[in-house]
């Protein structure tokens with residue numbers, strides 16, 4: 001993790017290349033003083049791990065902790081938000097912790113990603129991630145539905161930049 005050497009120039013990072021965590025991965029783990037580790041298996045025997053611990057302010061906060069670039073320890077507090085479900089329960093969401101050009105993203109998302117070479121987890125929009133199938137579709141111009149989504153993400157990228 002963190003070398004980024006295989007990220008080809010001119011190619012956008014994809015969801016498939018990134019470490020991704022879903023709110024589902026934390027099911028049953030959102031309570032005060034909960035902690036644990038998420039592990040991803042990569043090429044060969046390589047593994048990436050991210051530790052987490054849960055604290056509680058007005059709402060739960062998942063603090064992610066991991067090594068980046070071999071030695072730097074990164075800690076990111078990720079605030080959770082709840083939305084009511086139709087059955088009177090609540091569903092938890094991540095709040096994207098990234099700040100892009102001085103503006104906090106704060107998007108409510110079900111997944112956070114760490115693209116190759118990136119230091120912080122964030123939402124797909126902040127990391128400008130696309131899906132590999134869409135990149136191929138964009139290059140070949142065959143799948144219009146995917147191309148549209150690609151253009152949509154490019155537009156949002158322009159706004160963020």
Ligand SMILES: [Zn+2]
Nearest residue numbers: 096105123126
């Ligand atoms: Zn974001």
